[in-house]
Amino acid sequence: MLFRRLRGFFSNDLSIDLGTANTLIYARDRGIVLNEPSVVAIREDRGRGMKAVAAVGEDAKKMLGRTPANITAIRPMKDGVIADFTVTEKMLQYFIHKVHESRLIRPSPRVLICVPCGSTQVERRAIKESAAGAGAREVYLIEEPMAAAIGASLPVDEARGSMILDIGGGTSEVAIISLNGIVYANSARIGGDKFDEAIINYVRRNYGSLIGEATAEQIKHQIATAWPGNEVQELEVKGRNLAEGIPRSFTLNSNEILEALQEPLSGIVDAVRKALEQTPPELGADVAERGIVLTGGGALLKGLDRLLEEETGLPVIVAEDPMTCVARGGGRALELMDEKAGDFFSVE
Numbered sequence: 332m333l334f335r336r337l338r339g340f341f342s343n344d345l346s347i348d349l350g351t352a353n354t355l356i357y358a359r360d361r362g363i364v365l366n367e368p369s370v371v372a373i374r375e376d377r378g379r380g381m382k383a384v385a386a387v388g389e390d391a392k393k394m395l396g397r398t399p400a401n402i403t404a405i406r407p408m409k410d411g412v413i414a415d416f417t418v419t420e421k422m423l424q425y426f427i428h429k430v431h432e433s434r435l436i437r438p439s440p441r442v443l444i445c446v447p448c449g450s451t452q453v454e455r456r457a458i459k460e461s462a463a464g465a466g467a468r469e470v471y472l473i474e475e476p477m478a479a480a481i482g483a484s485l486p487v488d489e490a491r492g493s494m495i496l497d498i499g500g501g502t503s504e505v506a507i508i509s510l511n512g513i514v515y516a517n518s519a520r521i522g523g524d525k526f527d528e529a530i531i532n533y534v535r536r537n538y539g540s541l542i543g544e545a546t547a548e549q550i551k552h553q554i555a556t557a558w559p560g561n562e563v564q565e566l567e568v569k570g571r572n573l574a575e576g577i578p579r580s581f582t583l584n585s586n587e588i589l590e591a592l593q594e595p596l597s598g599i600v601d602a603v604r605k606a607l608e609q610t611p612p613e614l615g616a617d618v619a620e621r622g623i624v625l626t627g628g629g630a631l632l633k634g635l636d637r638l639l640e641e642e643t644g645l646p647v648i649v650a651e652d653p654m655t656c657v658a659r660g661g662g663r664a665l666e667l668m669d670e671k672a673g674d675f676f677s678v679e
């Protein structure tokens with residue numbers, strides 16, 4: 332026990348939310364120390380057949396859709412799991428190194444990584460190996476909804492049901508937690524990326540224009556809504572007119588985006604309904620009383636709480652600082668591992 336405490340005291344533990352859209356790192360006693368897009372730009376030297384990392388994170392995201400032929404900007408995580416193992420490892424290496432940059436020594440930290448509930452054993456092993464390859468001394472995994480619930484300060488250790496809905500870039504995870512365990516979880520491969528795709532398709536269908544992912548995301552952040560509000564917002568965007576082949580401007584409004592998002596939104600509502608149907612009655616009663624807590628970047632979509640309230644008849648609460656809940660919750664889980672000996676909740 333004492334050893335665990337001392338180790339905790341001197342450690343450079345990191346909790347990593349390795350997300351499809353963003354990677355966040357939480358360091359013990361320091362809080363969130365890194366928050367960057369999960370994007371890597373690779374430069375290829377065709378003459379010599381060599382590949383090198385050109386940029387990672389924020390700098391690489393700016394290059395998405397804007398690269399010359401010899402550079403490719405990649406998102407190595409897809410649907411919450413590793414799509415490109417080598418690039419993910421390089422990205423993790425870069426981020427972990429960046430966090431420790433200010434120190435003289437280059438320590439090998441103890442790392443806890445948050446993984447989606449729906450990830451397979453093979454995917455989990457790939458994530459563990461990536462972190463080990465990136466210099467981690469010990470690697471632990473925790474399921475995302477558990478980390479999200481701890482980060483949202485839900486009473487996960489009590490004999491009461493808490494329901495969490497974490498909407499990320501690639502996946503939405505819905506879970507019921509009680510007594511430090513996940514009683515029910517289900518993961519839908521619907522998240523912010525699907526919202527962006529739906530906006531791109533809507534614009535192509537209705538305006539005959541092509542917009543890029545970055546523009547679609549910007550539209551989502553600025554005027555998207557999941558529930559009709561009193562005020563209709565507008566945004567002027569530029570896209571390539573498919574018939575004329577040249578850039579053209581047009582104006583979109585929030586009602587159009589609401590229409591565009593219907594399909595992914597109903598996928599999320601269905602996942603929540605399914606979870607409520609599968610919840611044992613006692614825990615369901617707790618959820619009815621205390622509501623559903625939303626975390627992840629998708630929780631910031633305007634009106635999503637209202638949509639879920641209308642569809643389920645339950646109270647819906649957006650967690651404080653929803654995008655950092657998973658990373659902060661993972662950090663707290665590491666601390667709890669030192670405070671309370673034994674694996675009192677599921678950390679692998």
Ligand SMILES: Nc1ncnc2c1ncn2[C@@H]1O[C@H](COP(=O)(O)OP(=O)(O)OP(=O)(O)O)[C@@H](O)[C@H]1O
Nearest residue numbers: 350351352353499500501502523627628629631632
């Ligand atoms: N204000 C906003 N309105 C709507 N969506 C938003 C807003 N801010 C961020 N998002 C979306 O949230 C998503 C990123 O969320 P988050 O960082 O929680 O995902 P992630 O952890 O990387 O993904 P995953 O959990 O699927 O691996 C992106 O799709 C982003 O566009």
